Amino acid sequence: MDNEYLKPLPAPDHLTAPFWDGCKANKLLLQRCKQCSTSQFPPGPLCTKCRSAELEWSEASGKAKVYSWIVVRHPIPADVYKDEVPYVVALVDLDEGPRMSTNIVDCVPESIKDGMPVEVAFKQVSDAITLPLFRPAK
């Protein structure tokens, strides 16, 4: 892979490694509570709804709706993002319930609308890391 990748890379830990392993296999995995069936993101030690520790990993549909977004025009740090701007960071609401931050790709920033349907598009950025990005739903 590209050795020049300068953007922040996730540092998977005991809680989050299954999520990133899933992304590497092009699966969007969410923690789901065995007690109350709630899906949650980011992963945590307990179900934040019922506090059960019995959590399992479950594949999400990858379908979501845009909730809010920003268009970054001034790159910070400049040396990392100067060729990336403008780019879109969004909060998307997954069909399974949780909200997630991501980039919206494959469309011009001006076309993004509140509630716009999007779908996951995996992008490998290093040997270990594949990011779940989203693009307008087909």
Added chain:
Amino acid sequence: MWNLRDQCAIAGIGYTAFTKNSGVTVLELATEACMKACQDAGVNPDEVDGIISFNFGDSVPSMSVATAMGLKDPQWVVEYSSGGNAANLITLAATSAIKSGLAKNILCFRAMNGRSGFRLGGGRQMAAYGVTQFTAPYGWITYPQAMAMWCQRHMNKYGTTKEQLAHVAVQFRQNAMQNERAMQRKPLTFEEYHSARKIVDPFGLYDICLESDGACATLITSAERARDMKKKPVYIMGGAYGGGPAQGEDLFDIIRWPDPAENFAPYIADALWKSAGIGPMDIDVAEIYDCFTYSVIMALEGLGFCKPGEGGPFVAAGGIRRDGPLPTNTHGGLLSEAYIHGFNHVIEAVEQLRGEAGVRQVPNAEIALTTAGAMTCGSAMILRR
């Protein structure tokens, strides 16, 4: 709920110049502001037995300042590690220390070389540990980028406009032009606001606060002792700190926050007004945490000065003008006076209530509001003369 209404007071205030490059250490800034607060109150530093500050890894410990000032017998030496949300919280913490007997006279300060030293708005570490691994890899890194997400959500939900945000920026600049302390005193027109460099949609340059070197300090004591000191006491009438559920794993994290169209303010509003025994209509002057233009709009809505979604129309109709129903950020705020992380708002509120604000003075100001923070948690106080 905080229940020490009028039992403690701000007896002294002190501050340094607010600059882009202080040329001195943060310790020197903090010590200067704290010494001035003692002098303002007419209190010998030998009588100071408590000190508290907040920082974001960019300041000096309270014990450093206590040592530099030669405090004789400090009994309560405390740090709070957080952002602007803490600017009122440390004062509320000082009141509880005073009433429980932990200390008698407490210095509260915030000091930073926020422009020439560590620049809070300029970015964060590139390593993406903890919850940051779900934000930073997407290029979501700086505080302006964090806050723009809240603002866009408010626009989506309520139709808030850039023109309404412009009213906040332009009004506070007009206020700063009357303030000799302010770092930005050049006129700002609506046209300049709208044509400014885009930073991160929906924010342009003038939606974002300044970066500053400087320090502010207050001396807090009991109401009885304050009445024997040099200056007229400013009583701490009400206060609250808190936020809603899922305040995040760090200040940046809003993934699980219920709705970024509102911030912490509605979650503390009841406790704030009940603690003071008054309501929004009783406020003569408001110093509202304005790290970004929109955060003023969210505070106005959240604390009940207008209904949710009506903050934009409220400011556009002149609601926050000096001659309007709620004179707001009479010093120019974080947007145009300086970014001392909200502690400069407390200084301005005290000067207004003492009648010391000169050409900025709001006539007959008796009760002031200060707020601190703009995201998932924050603090606020009601002060009276």
